[in-house]
Amino acid sequence: MSRLLRASVLLLLLASCGGGNFSAPRNLDDACDIVRERPKYHSAMRATERRWGVPVPVQMAMIHQESKFIGNARTPFRYSLGVIPMGRQSSAYGYSQALDDTWREYQQETGRGGARRDRINDATDFMGWYMTQSRDRLGIPLADARNQYLAYHEGRTGFARASYNAKPWLVAVAGRVADRASRYDAQLRACRKR
Numbered sequence: 743m744s745r746l747l748r749a750s751v752l753l754l755l756l757a758s759c760g761g762g763n764f765s766a767p768r769n770l771d772d773a774c775d776i777v778r779e780r781p782k783y784h785s786a787m788r789a790t791e792r793r794w795g796v797p798v799p800v801q802m803a804m805i806h807q808e809s810k811f812i813g814n815a816r817t818p819f820r821y822s823l824g825v826i827p828m829g830r831q832s833s834a835y836g837y838s839q840a841l842d843d844t845w846r847e848y849q850q851e852t853g854r855g856g857a858r859r860d861r862i863n864d865a866t867d868f869m870g871w872y873m874t875q876s877r878d879r880l881g882i883p884l885a886d887a888r889n890q891y892l893a894y895h896e897g898r899t900g901f902a903r904a905s906y907n908a909k910p911w912l913v914a915v916a917g918r919v920a921d922r923a924s925r926y927d928a929q930l931r932a933c934r935k936r
Contacts, residue, residue, distance in 0.1 A: 767811055773925075776802065789867070790866040794873065800887045800923045808838060837862055892913075
């Protein structure tokens with residue numbers, strides 16, 4: 743076999759192994775279906791719950807809102823004059839939709855320099871780290887999905903200023919996150935009993 747052919751075959755094999763499964767689980771409305779389909783997600787969230795104390799249903803509801811469980815999710819492009827691409831709305835990326843600067847802060851503070859936003863275990867650990875800081879700095883209980891989401895979306899400084907009060911759409915979204923966390927909690931309790 744020629745060198746070129748061998749190199750081509752090797753490159754093809756490496757390319758086929760390198761990609762991750764970034765698609766969403768089939769049924770995002772049922773926590774039991776999510777953990778059955780993606781047991782790795784549940785393991786990652788349970789590890790985050792053990793390390794940081796953030797309940798699994800709160801993590802699930804936040805990830806649902808931020809990325810719909812799509813590992814390589816990005817914000818949409820902005821356009822000038824409706825057609826000229828001007829870049830993405832923000833640097834948010836991955837399951838947790840963490841911004842570049844906040845992700846770097848997390849990596850430095852936790853010593854997890856190799857953590858990636860498109861890996862579920864790293865994304866949930868980031869969320870646990872962030873929400874624990876929101877609890878410590880702002881007094882938001884870890885099980886309070888509504889206010890944790892507002893602090894996550896607005897940043898801790900924005901939350902402290904209550905910037906969300908000028909955004910009725912965001913307050914409504916935070917309410918839906920809280921409702922989903924409650925629903926996921928009830929579903930997970932029920933599927934554990936089966």
